Amino acid sequence: MSYLIEASGIYKEFSIGSSVISVLKGIDIHVKREEFVAIMGPSGSGKSTLLYILGCLDRPTSGTYLLDGRDVFGASDRELSRIRANRIGFVFQTFNLLPHLNLFENVELPFFYFSFDDHGAKERVMTAVQRVGLADRLRHRPAELSGGEMQRVAIARALVIEPALILADEPTGNVDSKTSLEILELFQKLNDGGSTIVMVTHDSEVASHAQRVLVLKDGKFI
Amino acid sequence: MRKTLKIIVIAIRSLLQHKLRAALSILGVICGVMAVLAMVSIGEGAKRESLSQIEQLGTNNIYLKAISLTETQENAARERLSRGLTIYDKHRIMKGCSVVKDVACLNELTASMIGMIREISPQIVACSPNYVQVQKLFLSQGRFISDFDIEHKNLVCVVGDNVAEKLGPVGKPGSHIRIEEHIFKVVGVLRRYQKKAAKSSAVALRNYNNMVFVPLGTEGVLDQARDIIGPIKRELTEIVIQTYRADQVLKTAELIERIMGISHGGVKDYQMVIPLELLQQSQKTQRTFNIVLGSIAFISLLVGGIGIMNIMLTTVSERTREIGIRRAVGAAQEDIIIQFLVESVILTFSGGLFGIIAGIGGVWLITSLAGWKTAITLWSLILPLCMSIFVGIFFGLYPAYQAAKMDPISALHHE
Numbered sequence: 001m002s003y004l005i006e007a008s009g010i011y012k013e014f015s016i017g018s019s020v021i022s023v024l025k026g027i028d029i030h031v032k033r034e035e036f037v038a039i040m041g042p043s044g045s046g047k048s049t050l051l052y053i054l055g056c057l058d059r060p061t062s063g064t065y066l067l068d069g070r071d072v073f074g075a076s077d078r079e080l081s082r083i084r085a086n087r088i089g090f091v092f093q094t095f096n097l098l099p100h101l102n103l104f105e106n107v108e109l110p111f112f113y114f115s116f117d118d119h120g121a122k123e124r125v126m127t128a129v130q131r132v133g134l135a136d137r138l139r140h141r142p143a144e145l146s147g148g149e150m151q152r153v154a155i156a157r158a159l160v161i162e163p164a165l166i167l168a169d170e171p172t173g174n175v176d177s178k179t180s181l182e183i184l185e186l187f188q189k190l191n192d193g194g195s196t197i198v199m200v201t202h203d204s205e206v207a208s209h210a211q212r213v214l215v216l217k218d219g220k221f222i
Numbered sequence: 223m224r225k226t227l228k229i230i231v232i233a234i235r236s237l238l239q240h241k242l243r244a245a246l247s248i249l250g251v252i253c254g255v256m257a258v259l260a261m262v263s264i265g266e267g268a269k270r271e272s273l274s275q276i277e278q279l280g281t282n283n284i285y286l287k288a289i290s291l292t293e294t295q296e297n298a299a300r301e302r303l304s305r306g307l308t309i310y311d312k313h314r315i316m317k318g319c320s321v322v323k324d325v326a327c328l329n330e331l332t333a334s335m336i337g338m339i340r341e342i343s344p345q346i347v348a349c350s351p352n353y354v355q356v357q358k359l360f361l362s363q364g365r366f367i368s369d370f371d372i373e374h375k376n377l378v379c380v381v382g383d384n385v386a387e388k389l390g391p392v393g394k395p396g397s398h399i400r401i402e403e404h405i406f407k408v409v410g411v412l413r414r415y416q417k418k419a420a421k422s423s424a425v426a427l428r429n430y431n432n433m434v435f436v437p438l439g440t441e442g443v444l445d446q447a448r449d450i451i452g453p454i455k456r457e458l459t460e461i462v463i464q465t466y467r468a469d470q471v472l473k474t475a476e477l478i479e480r481i482m483g484i485s486h487g488g489v490k491d492y493q494m495v496i497p498l499e500l501l502q503q504s505q506k507t508q509r510t511f512n513i514v515l516g517s518i519a520f521i522s523l524l525v526g527g528i529g530i531m532n533i534m535l536t537t538v539s540e541r542t543r544e545i546g547i548r549r550a551v552g553a554a555q556e557d558i559i560i561q562f563l564v565e566s567v568i569l570t571f572s573g574g575l576f577g578i579i580a581g582i583g584g585v586w587l588i589t590s591l592a593g594w595k596t597a598i599t600l601w602s603l604i605l606p607l608c609m610s611i612f613v614g615i616f617f618g619l620y621p622a623y624q625a626a627k628m629d630p631i632s633a634l635h636h637e
Contacts, residue, residue, distance in 0.1 A: 052631050057550060057631060058630075077555050078554045078555075078556070081549070081555075081557070082552070082554070084549075084550065084552040086552070092550075096547045096550070097547075098544055098547060109547075110551040112225070112228065112552075112557075113552035113553050113554070113557060114552070157551070
């Protein structure tokens, strides 16, 4: 099985004023297709930064990153945006839904930036919403949904373009333990269906749902 | 196409989230556009009015008008044997200028109609037969004064439409009217002349409806005032020179000026009026007016634009998180720029539309209250609309750029 993510020697530095903070100090990570990987670590360990680099939302200071065999280190903003639009789905801790759009429109959002023909968009949105079990709440706004429902909408939004890679940043951080379990089961179902998932969490119980757990500490895997 | 439509719909929905704010932010643009439309329309109306007056004088024509002289000027004229405008001036001009098509002469008389109804006091003028063609007048009945009348000093007259109406049955060809001591036979009636209302015009238009024309040469028996006081016998009060084409007018005017200078010994006992020149002058004035108008419009739209920029900057900072979300699902920097530009253009464009509606209302009010002539042209509608779109792009660009430049990750974590 080939690797979807092949990243090696990833460094990330932030400069605040005159001081330089090293967040990632030489990360090597390889993720196979259809793998469910959890990255664990205490807060401030750089796990979210790594996730954003893997999701082409941020760039490493140095290192090589091949996504599906393609080097994305030197790609322009436009190219990175296209990769995000067509191949990557994000799920965030704080859901990040647009409050003025209803459920359907929130899930439909990625099609604005999707490069391919969006003729089947409506059907694909419906399929995604059905997969997260919210087909009866299409016209509801985020404010009318519970935390767990909002996260399911966010997951539907992530998988509506059938991405090669789903990235989740503490997806259960803002929901109760029962809902948390539901969401993790949903991820597992998606993974069984062939989705590659990389999830960041600080909770070992959550991480235990993944096939493989990587632990990050002070910018390095241990 | 579908995507463009979607972007516009999304932009309108985002704007409608803050209806009051959107409405207030476009007030400046509305006022600006309204001002532009009102001023362009008033300017256009004034321009059309003055143009139509000048054109009625005939852009192919040159007018020589006798002017009253001061005592010293009169003495100078007497010394140099200048007798004012005479029939000889006409002959000299006809001979001297090859492009002159026709020269008509007119002499205003101080005689009056006697024994008629009191309420009419028509102006009585003696003129050459070609006056009717040069001034593009038409007859409703009978004929105009002919060369034969001039030659034989026939006591005939042509009356204006108003005069004929007032005279009733007498104002018809074949009847007779009395002017001073003499009986004139009416041979024709002029068709009603549409005189353009001249409120504040540089040129005085004659009211032909209120005039009686007699053959040039017969005024000797009528103009008694002149016999008593007139120290210099002034033969004509006006000479109208008609050229073939409008582009010959200015050259011809120069030539006539020279001929008149020589024959009058340098005495300026006449005034030259060139409608074409007046036309060009009025166009020049119009240009100045346009510049003033343009700067006022520019300033008002600038102010409106700053308002838009202000509101867009607020919008961008309020929607930081949305920008982060859109970036995460695949929006490139251009997509963000386009999104916010579309919003600011929709704001200013709708401001433009409302401004046009308000402007048309304002123009209507001005016309009905102040009685000014206004004209709303296609240009006066398109110009402010285009300007409002331009303002939207120009003042929306910086906020949109700010939005696109945001770091997506910190935008996502913005509270």
